[in-house]
Amino acid sequence: MRVSVIGGGTITDDQAARAEAVGRELGARGHTVVCGGRGGTMEAVCRGAKAEGGTTIGILPGERREAANDYVDVPIATGMGHARNALVPLNGDAVIALAGSAGTLSEIGFAQIFERPVVGLGTHDVPGVRVVETPEAAVDAVEAADET
Template sequence: MRISIIGGSSVTDTVRETAAATGRVVAQRGHTVVCGGLGGVMESACRGAKAAGGETIGILPTDRRADANEYVDTPIATGLGHGRNALVVMNGDAVIAIDGAGGTLSEIGLSLVYDRPIAGLGTHEVDGIEACETPEEAVKYVET
């Protein structure tokens, strides 16, 4: 299963830790992390996944694969800017949203449009998101 982990690029240490723990749980459960490939939640989720021996895919807003964070195994350059958010969502079987701002909110909306199960950890309160307290709870929700 591929799980898209979405969230902000400017984050607190607490959010960074939550994202790393979520990536780690995703990998421990045998799933692949899909993300936007840059910093913040994206980098932390990839770092957590790699620490657990997992695989990561980064769908970049730029046209340069070299822009991916160091924990991305497969960088996909799009040159689409925020338009790549649809690709981040569509390439996951489910979505976990962590914190975030406007870009994350757009990905949440796209998750609902594309009928992806979506769990939230401290993110926007939107109908259709399952609010979860822990990374384990979020991963368990999107697996079902």
Template sequence: MRVSVIGGSAVDNQTYETARRLGALLAERDHTVVCGGLTGVMEAVCRGAREADGETIGILPGERRSAANEYVTTPIATGLGNARNALVALNGDAAIAVDGNMGTLSEIALALDAGLPVSGLDTHDIEGVEMVDSPEAAVEYVESARR
């Protein structure tokens, strides 16, 4: 399945490593990562997925595919700015939020509104988000919710 991974564009080392592990787990379980294609959580999750030979889709806010981080295998330029958040959320079969601010919150809301299962790691604790404490638990939740 495709899993939208959403999160902060500027993160500390611990959050980066959590997202990197998440990407590796998703790839090891044959899931495709969908994200915003830039820095922070987006880069880390793509890096982890690529290190495990997984596929990554980066849905970019700007008009240049070359703006994607180096671990995105399929960059999609939109020219939509933050409006691209809807495309990030809706192109997954589930979503996992890691850290993040207002952009992450908007993507969580869009995913929940679309009826997608959402798990969260150290992110916005709102109704409908299954808060978990590890990348493994995040992946297990979205897999079980999609069965």
């Protein structure tokens, strides 16, 4: 399945380690990562997925595919700025939300509009987001949601 992973562009070392662990778990289980394609959470999750042989898609805010982080396999330039936040959850079968700010919150909202299951791991407290405690539990939860 395709799993959109959302989170901040500027994150702490602990948040980066968590995002990378999510990416590793997704890659090890054969899932494709969809993200915003830039730095922070997006780079860490892609790095983790690639370490396990996974595939990554980056939906970029700008017009240049070259702006993607080094771990994105398929960069998609949109030229849409923050409006591209709608496209990240739309292109996943489910969403894992990590720590972030307003952009992450907007992506959670779009995920719910598009009726994608959202699993939260250290993210915003939003109704409808299933909260889990570990990267493994996050991937378990999106896999279980895909089976329903």
